[in-house]
Amino acid sequence: MDVLTRRERTYTWDDPAALAGAGHGLSGREFLERIGRGELPAAPAAATTGIEPVEVGDGVVVFSLEPHEWHYNPLGSVHGGILATLADTALGCAVHTRLPPGTGYTSLDLTIKFTRPATLASGTLTCTGTVVAMGRRTATAEARIVDASGRLVAQALATCLLMPVG
Template identity: 65%
Template sequence: MSRERAYAWTDPKELAEAAQHHDGRDFFARLVKAELPAPPINATVGMSLVEAVDGRAVFELEPMEWHYNPIGTVHGGILATLADSALGCAVHSNLPEGAAYTSLDLTIKFTRPATIDSGLLRCEGRVVSMGRRTATAEAEITDPTGRVIARAIASCLIMRRGS
């Protein structure tokens, strides 16, 4: 039996422009309060930003059928997207106005499958080191009982105005 899903998003240019005119702390405070539109990836994947401040970012995702891979569990790419978002936003939360970042790498280790029965997944990313040009962050995806679904680490390139 076929199922359908529909969703909407706003023009990502508005958010990208706002990111250039706020430091990370203010930018994420405005995102969490819905004063700025969520990025399109949030609607596409079905995840939401809960918190991002002082080198820490938290996203949540309720597993759905449309997240599933052929063997009936949440696709690893969905979990990797959740982790990448928390990792990058943790770094971004520490950036000054006008600075940006991009992921250099992402390593993720899956420790147990996630399904609809897993309940609300929570991914917390934390900055491990923050240099002038690169940053490293780590994250865990957990289920409501605290069981670890996956662990991830990433490094990010920091791009500052004039560099």
């Protein structure tokens, strides 16, 4: 490998157990709002990927991702797994905004459809996750990822299992 083409990336993250503990006693929305305001650190996965919170509402969240070379697949576009992670983040967090203290969730399934490649030229990607249905044991959410020009990059659907935590 040519040393002149090599790049390096360094980043830090906070203790995920401490973050999870800080959420005890908070509703899902309160927890996410505190992360968005910087009162609590972002999850380690956000530090790894560069996913940033933009907005938290009732059953709706918005996250952004600035594409970088380190997001790329061998074909020169953002890897589908990175886009799926962005969508999964918005889907789960949209559900989380509706959860009372002591209730958590985990993704049961994730379906994503890619409509165009994302590259550095796409500009900031924005993903909006919205709750579609809330039940006692499961919740469903949908998400849309758009590029800086508002063009659809991907759309996703997920079901989350709701469960007691703590």
